[in-house]
Amino acid sequence: MDNILHKVKKKIDDVTVSPEETVECPGCKTTQQKLKVLKNNMVCPDCGHHFRMSARTRIEFITDKNSFKELFDNLSSIDFLEFPKYKEKLETAQKNTGEKEAVVCGTARIGGIKCALFVMDPRFIMASMGSVVGEKITRTFEYAEKKRLPVVGFTASGGARMQEGVTSLMQMAKVSAAVKKHSKDCNLYITVLTDPTTGGVTASFAMQGDIILAEPKALVGFAGRRVVEQTIGKKLPDDFQSAEFLLKHGFVDAIVPRSEMVKTLSTLLKMHVKG
Amino acid sequence: MNAYEKLKTARQSGRPTSAAYIKQIFTDAIELHGDRRYGDDPAILSGIAYLGDTPVTYIGIEKGVDLQDRMKRHFGCPEPEGYRKALRLMKQAEKFSRPVICFVDTLGAYCGDEAEERGQGQAIAENIMEMSGLRTPVISVVIGEGGSGGALALATADRVYMLENAVYSVISPEGCASIIWKDSGMVEQAAECLHITARDMQHFGVAETIIKEDPKHFDKMCAALKKQLERDVDYLSSLSHDMLVDGRYKRFRKFGIYNEEEV
Ligand SMILES: [Zn+2]
Numbered sequence: 001m002d003n004i005l006h007k008v009k010k011k012i013d014d015v016t017v018s019p020e021e022t023v024e025c026p027g028c029k030t031t032q033q034k035l036k037v038l039k040n041n042m043v044c045p046d047c048g049h050h051f052r053m054s055a056r057t058r059i060e061f062i063t064d065k066n067s068f069k070e071l072f073d074n075l076s077s078i079d080f081l082e083f084p085k086y087k088e089k090l091e092t093a094q095k096n097t098g099e100k101e102a103v104v105c106g107t108a109r110i111g112g113i114k115c116a117l118f119v120m121d122p123r124f125i126m127a128s129m130g131s132v133v134g135e136k137i138t139r140t141f142e143y144a145e146k147k148r149l150p151v152v153g154f155t156a157s158g159g160a161r162m163q164e165g166v167t168s169l170m171q172m173a174k175v176s177a178a179v180k181k182h183s184k185d186c187n188l189y190i191t192v193l194t195d196p197t198t199g200g201v202t203a204s205f206a207m208q209g210d211i212i213l214a215e216p217k218a219l220v221g222f223a224g225r226r227v228v229e230q231t232i233g234k235k236l237p238d239d240f241q242s243a244e245f246l247l248k249h250g251f252v253d254a255i256v257p258r259s260e261m262v263k264t265l266s267t268l269l270k271m272h273v274k275g
Numbered sequence: 276m277n278a279y280e281k282l283k284t285a286r287q288s289g290r291p292t293s294a295a296y297i298k299q300i301f302t303d304a305i306e307l308h309g310d311r312r313y314g315d316d317p318a319i320l321s322g323i324a325y326l327g328d329t330p331v332t333y334i335g336i337e338k339g340v341d342l343q344d345r346m347k348r349h350f351g352c353p354e355p356e357g358y359r360k361a362l363r364l365m366k367q368a369e370k371f372s373r374p375v376i377c378f379v380d381t382l383g384a385y386c387g388d389e390a391e392e393r394g395q396g397q398a399i400a401e402n403i404m405e406m407s408g409l410r411t412p413v414i415s416v417v418i419g420e421g422g423s424g425g426a427l428a429l430a431t432a433d434r435v436y437m438l439e440n441a442v443y444s445v446i447s448p449e450g451c452a453s454i455i456w457k458d459s460g461m462v463e464q465a466a467e468c469l470h471i472t473a474r475d476m477q478h479f480g481v482a483e484t485i486i487k488e489d490p491k492h493f494d495k496m497c498a499a500l501k502k503q504l505e506r507d508v509d510y511l512s513s514l515s516h517d518m519l520v521d522g523r524y525k526r527f528r529k530f531g532i533y534n535e536e537e538v
Contacts, residue, residue: 074535074536074537074538075533075534075535075536076533076534076536077533077534078532078533078534080532081468081469081470083468084455084456084464084468085455131530131531131532131533132531132533134530134531135531135533138528160423160424160445160446161445162445162446162451162454162455162469164445164532165444165445165468165469165470165471165475165479166443166444166445166469166470166471166475166476166479166481167479167530167531167532168445169423169424169427169443169444169445170427170479170481170527170530170531171530171531172403172424172427173403173407173427173431173527173530174527174528174530174531176400176403176404176407176431177404177407177408177431177523177524177527177528178528179404180404180405180407180408181408181524184408199424200423200424200445202396202397202400203384203395203396203399203400203403203424203428204399204400204403204404204424205400206396206400207394207396207397207400207401208400208401208404220396221391221396222384222386222390222391222395222396222399222424223384223386223390223391223395227386227450228386228387228388228391231385231386231387232387232388236388240388240391241391245392249392249393249394250394251394251397
């Protein structure tokens with residue numbers, strides 16, 4: 001399912017979409033015009049399914065026109081453990097996405113208010129977190145702390161990147177320490193959990209926002225569904241680890257549909273502008 | 276021993292668990308229970324005790340001894356309540372300027388449906404973030420398995436020790452094998468590829484100290500461990516809180532191997 005979704009997304013997310021092209025919505029299984037979906041914030045006009053989004057498309061949707069300035073895009077990954085198939089995986093991801101790594105960072109304005117921004121890209125090795133993802137996000141928080149800027153972060157991740165071994169695990173602590181430092185100075189951090197946010201990213205900066213928002217139906221959890229099913233020996237309900245499940249259990253502040261995202265972020269940022 | 280043999284050794288039943296270290300190293304231990312929010316997780320033993328003449332807070336992940344005990348403790352896989360209990364006691368330690376000593380021995384955080392409902396990810400995230408700013412010394416000892424985020428939630432510390440045959444990993448070698456090779460039988464290769472041994476941890480700067488193991492003389496090994504703990508507690512306690520937290524920040528800030536093009 002994930003794979004199918006992934007492929008569908010990869011295509012639809014292309015900026016050059018002709019009006020004839022169609023796509024099957026994973027939500028309601030109807031055939032949709034790609035262009036229509038794209039113009040509708042990548043949300044199915046019939047059922048409201050939120051398609052996965054590339055980091056660049058999301059930045060375009062969220063930030064004020066021409067306000068985004070990219071930072072730290074000079075970092076790229078090394079296969080320092082010579083881990084099986086990692087090099088090929090990196091090359092394929094780079095080729096398919098046009099990105100160097102799984103997160104895009106920078107500064108931008110949202111509703112006229114300047115903020116630091118990081119957006120994870122689930123097309124890039126499922127936005128798993130290795131050295132570069134951890135370093136770029138850490139630098140974003142350090143930059144924001146220095147400039148006293150709020151941070152808005154869109155999370156999506158399969159978790160820590162095992163191909164970099166324990167160094168990936170340590171990124172969780174590195175980023176968390178930077179979040180803490182940024183926070184101690186009374187700076188705002190908003191996370192937006194998008195599909196899918198799991199593993200070590202859920203167990204670190206995704207859950208550390210002052211305000212935690214989520215997109216409808218986004219999968220958010222720590223352990224994978226299959227692992228949980230194996231552990232408890234029974235099937236889990238469909239809504240397990242959905243954004244709605246987290247809201248019910250008290251772990252997100254609000255579910256915000258994409259059509260409301262800019263407005264919600266703008267208002268929240270405005271409410272925290274320091275006098 | 277190769278990585279796989281170390282992994283098997285680290286998991287061997289009969290290997291001393293946190294309870295044994297706590298009993299051997301500390302005196303006058305008083306166990307403190309509960310997270311004050313939901314419950315008390317038997318997978319984590321915690322309390323206050325003397326390390327020599329110094330009161331310390333101890334927190335250990337406990338796998339249990341016999342089968343019944345192990346089942347009760349989820350084989351040392353803590354629930355969110357366990358991590359929240361640990362954080363409560365760390366905050367308490369901070370208030371009373373007590374050093375914190377953690378013993379890590381887990382395959383990972385518990386993967387149950389209720390653990391997810393009660394925010395396993397959030398509990399771990401909060402521990403890691405709060406530990407990074409804790410204004411009292413923290414030392415973590417990986418005595419067996421250091422299983423991913425569930426271990427890091429008790430190891431965002433000023434010093435990390437590894438027992439000679441302990442392992443520390445971002446993912447269980449079984450999990451890695453089934454993802455990379457779609458074959459859980461490739462555990463040995465996975466363990467090798469992941470670099471999980473104490474030597475590896477020292478190489479990557481994840482651990483400062485390796486404690487030699489001596490299964491026949493547990494008391495002697497603990498005496499050496501105690502000495503090392505006392506030395507480091509003394510030193511870390513001599514630092515100002517700002518220096519301590521700053522040092523911890525730098526300790527984790529350095530992790531990451533990547534290319535950086537000049538701009
Ligand atoms: Zn639909």
